[in-house]
Amino acid sequence: MRRLGLVGLVCLFVVSGLSATTTSAQAFTLICTAKTKAQVAKCDTSGYADVMHLMHWRMYAGHNCTNYAAWRMKRAGVPEPRILMGNARDWHTNAKKLGYPVDNRPAVGAIAQWSKAASHVAYVEQVGSGFLVLSEDSYTSKTYRRYRVNTGDSWYPERFIHFKDQSAPVSPEPVEPSPAPAPTVASAVSVAAPAKVSTRIKPKVTVRVKASKGVVPEGKVRLRRGGVTVKTVTLKPGHAGSIAVTLPRMKRGKQWVSAVFDGNAKVRKSTSRTIKVVVTKPPKVVSAKTTITLPSTTVAAGSRPVATVAVTPTDGRTTTNAVSVYVDDRRIASPVLTKARRGKVSVRLPALTAGRHTIRATYWGSKTVKRSSARATAFSVVEPTTVAAAVAKPTVRSTEPAQVVATVATARRVAPTAGEVWVLADGAKVAAATLTPAARGTLTIPVPGLAPGTRRISVQYRGAPYQLASSSAEVPLVVQEPTTTATALLATSVKSTAQAKLTISVLSASKVGITSGSIVVMDGTKRIATATLTPASKGKVVVTLPKLAVGKHAITASFGGTDLMEPSASGARTLTVTK
Numbered sequence: 001m002r003r004l005g006l007v008g009l010v011c012l013f014v015v016s017g018l019s020a021t022t023t024s025a026q027a028f029t030l031i032c033t034a035k036t037k038a039q040v041a042k043c044d045t046s047g048y049a050d051v052m053h054l055m056h057w058r059m060y061a062g063h064n065c066t067n068y069a070a071w072r073m074k075r076a077g078v079p080e081p082r083i084l085m086g087n088a089r090d091w092h093t094n095a096k097k098l099g100y101p102v103d104n105r106p107a108v109g110a111i112a113q114w115s116k117a118a119s120h121v122a123y124v125e126q127v128g129s130g131f132l133v134l135s136e137d138s139y140t141s142k143t144y145r146r147y148r149v150n151t152g153d154s155w156y157p158e159r160f161i162h163f164k165d166q167s168a169p170v171s172p173e174p175v176e177p178s179p180a181p182a183p184t185v186a187s188a189v190s191v192a193a194p195a196k197v198s199t200r201i202k203p204k205v206t207v208r209v210k211a212s213k214g215v216v217p218e219g220k221v222r223l224r225r226g227g228v229t230v231k232t233v234t235l236k237p238g239h240a241g242s243i244a245v246t247l248p249r250m251k252r253g254k255q256w257v258s259a260v261f262d263g264n265a266k267v268r269k270s271t272s273r274t275i276k277v278v279v280t281k282p283p284k285v286v287s288a289k290t291t292i293t294l295p296s297t298t299v300a301a302g303s304r305p306v307a308t309v310a311v312t313p314t315d316g317r318t319t320t321n322a323v324s325v326y327v328d329d330r331r332i333a334s335p336v337l338t339k340a341r342r343g344k345v346s347v348r349l350p351a352l353t354a355g356r357h358t359i360r361a362t363y364w365g366s367k368t369v370k371r372s373s374a375r376a377t378a379f380s381v382v383e384p385t386t387v388a389a390a391v392a393k394p395t396v397r398s399t400e401p402a403q404v405v406a407t408v409a410t411a412r413r414v415a416p417t418a419g420e421v422w423v424l425a426d427g428a429k430v431a432a433a434t435l436t437p438a439a440r441g442t443l444t445i446p447v448p449g450l451a452p453g454t455r456r457i458s459v460q461y462r463g464a465p466y467q468l469a470s471s472s473a474e475v476p477l478v479v480q481e482p483t484t485t486a487t488a489l490l491a492t493s494v495k496s497t498a499q500a501k502l503t504i505s506v507l508s509a510s511k512v513g514i515t516s517g518s519i520v521v522m523d524g525t526k527r528i529a530t531a532t533l534t535p536a537s538k539g540k541v542v543v544t545l546p547k548l549a550v551g552k553h554a555i556t557a558s559f560g561g562t563d564l565m566e567p568s569a570s571g572a573r574t575l576t577v578t579k
Contacts, residue, residue, distance in 0.1 A: 027155035033145040040144045068137035069121040078163045089119035101162045109166035112157035187211045187270040191259040198282035207259045208242045211267045220262040250279045283368045288313040292361040292374040301383035311363045321366040354383040354466040389459040389472040401448035406459040408441045415441025419464035425455045452481035482509045483568040485559045493576040500545045504557045513539020517562045548577045
């Protein structure tokens with residue numbers, strides 16, 4: 001058994017208005033239509049109702065234009081072709097291969113065929129003067145129908161396949177249907193177009209159709225130029241009576257354009273008045289150079305600098321039309337160049353965050369100047385910073401490193417993650433450290449070897465690629481001066497009934513006598529006397545020791561220090577007390 005091919009499915013019926021007796025475009029006039037087997041039996045005269053469930057010539061059974069055409073040929077005695085006839089659009093090609101004539105002459109019993117406007121076949125029932133009566137089945141609409149089509153109508157067959165023509169009609173004379181009522185709603189159509197276009201431009205026109213009685217117009221609209229239709233469009237209810245149409249390019253000179261609304265079953269046909277369009281020679285188009293500049297490649301965060309866009313044509317003419325400016329590929333402005341601006345326009349940038357940014361511009365061209373773009377330019381947005389200085393201890397000894405705490409922040413209260421921090425003492429750099437992400441904006445910097453005295457400590461943040469430098473206020477730091485304490489006994493041996501005298505000298509590192517501070521005299525670990533240094537003493541005092549017990553005593557003196565002087569202690573002096 002031969003396998004059946006997938007044939008007979010593409011059988012399209014594209015003419016609208018199938019349920020009406022006469023279509024709005026007058027494509028054909030229905031005589032009868034049927035869907036069920038009983039309805040087909042009444043409408044058809046070939047007995048198709050009893051065999052439509054079968055496959056003829058290996059076409060798919062049921063409602064199918066190719067199955068019906070195959071049945072009519074089978075009933076007329078045409079043998080089954082040795083090849084598959086295929087889809088409806090292929091019948092004329094395959095018929096020629098089989099040797100059957102194909103032409104544009106209608107004949108009773110011929111198969112009418114369409115392959116361009118639709119894929120369809122039908123059976124010629126009658127050939128009359130200026131009309132045909134056709135019968136067919138449809139896979140798309142699942143409908144059998146007989147209808148009359150006039151010569152020249154849009155649904156008139158493209159060609160006829162002569163498998164086996166008949167000498168007389170096989171169907172009765174069709175009943176002339178009642179004519180469709182004439183449209184009753186008046187319409188008015190107008191067309192608007194530019195007064196002047198160049199031969200290079202496809203002109204855009206607007207067609208407006210108005211209908212009376214509140215009816216929304218719909219149907220075909222034909223655009224005519226010089227009395228010849230150049231474009232046809234369909235006006236739909238969603239257009240609300242207005243549709244924009246792009247016409248083909250036109251020759252140089254005066255052109256006359258009009259619009260024709262073909263109407264529909266309700267709305268009458270109408271024609272617009274003719275308008276004049278002057279078509280000119282296209283102007284000379286030149287190239288241009290577009291540039292964009294900023295006052296500086298470094299911009300402070302929060303500021304809004306002004307960028308200047310300049311468009312310079314090669315022939316020096318003045319440019320017009322829009323310019324778009326982009327920052328980081330985001331459009332921020334689209335100013336329009338005018339003749340008064342002489343090819344330049346300024347754009348104020350939005351406030352940007354710290355970091356690297358790019359700016360570029362595009363000139364969109366005009367009728368006489370080509371589109372051009374400025375190359376993207378990089379610039380930096382830097383933000384201000386603040387830095388604060390503090391000391392861990394307000395007073396340190398000369399041998400002790402000062403611990404300076406530097407805290408750096410931005411205006412956004414975000415800590416910078418890079419950049420060097422300097423420590424200054426009395427305005428001179430004495431130490432430095434580098435910020436890292438882990439530091440979170442705070443560094444503790446040791447500063448050794450400062451000169452004694454009150455030092456003015458400050459810090460400087462030296463900045464980073466997108467952070468500005470900043471300086472702190474000064475904070476005081478006292479660096480104490482080293483001292484030496486020396487003692488001398490007036491006599492190294494005394495009676496237990498006598499009081500020994502101890503001379504104490506306290507000098508600075510520069511050998512200057514200390515003029516303030518207290519001195520404690522110790523006998524071993526026992527405090528036995530005190531003294532106070534004064535300006536008059538010039539760093540030397542004589543202390544009378546109390547009476548001591550018989551024996552040897554280790555006498556020491558210690559200076560307690562001041563804000564500016566470090567403490568110091570003497571060596572031990574041996575005092576012998578006898579009976």
